[in-house]
Amino acid sequence: MLIPCPHCGTRPVEEFTFLGDAAPTRPTTNDPSTMEAWYEYVYLRNNPRGAIEEYAHHSGGCRSWLVVSRNTETHEVFGAVPARDFTRAKGAKA
């Protein structure tokens, strides 16, 4: 797979370290009533066949955290944005 790093241009997937699904949102409080939400955030992940947005670290390049959107079934890569921008956009939507 080729990943279009927004800072470095198109690079092979070997330069990247994937962390996993970027969809889960970290609960904002430690309140005991949020234990269920924490459990979901820490342990539960979907395993989608199809589109996914994943955290990826360009460890072999610019060392930036990115969010790569790709298709797990076809290995098609749709794009990559800085994780910072992804998180801000998610916050704006919420």
Place this chain on the structure above:
Amino acid sequence: MPETAHMTERTFNRVSPLQDVALQGRFGADKGAVGVTFTVRHPMSIITVIARAGQGAATAAALKGHDAQWAGPDQYFVLAENRGEGALYRELKAKLSGLASVSDQSHGRVIIRLVGPRARAVLAKGTPVDLHPDAFPLGKSALTQMAHVGVHLTRVGADSYDVSVFRGFSESFWEWITEQAEEFGYQVI
């Protein structure tokens, strides 16, 4: 260490980690012109500059006039030759106060210069980065990996490139890159 003059004078002479490895001479293919000439740029002042949030443009503007190479988003390596120990660091630290974080990496990295008609062919064996002048013009830098070693690559001339690696990797990287140059014939000066 206190930044006083008498301390600076007592600093040990810097030794290149490639001093005993990068032996001078001509190696590899011995017919015809030399394909690549290697030089170890030493000693160099190498300063990492990382702009604070929102200060990218201001940092770039403040670095005008310095040999600043792109090293990631809003990050730079600033290079200089013939500066005293820590001199460039102190200059940038003062100049970029509030704009960027500055750290002295002069002892941490080694810069190897490749010059010659086959320099690009040697580098292309190790990196998928497109080194055609249209895609990688003079002054452009890329962060990538060669032989599993993280490298910072910059075009410094039509047929000249600087490759910067962590000093701990420099010996193994040197062995790898000179081996890649053997088929073209290379010299070390």
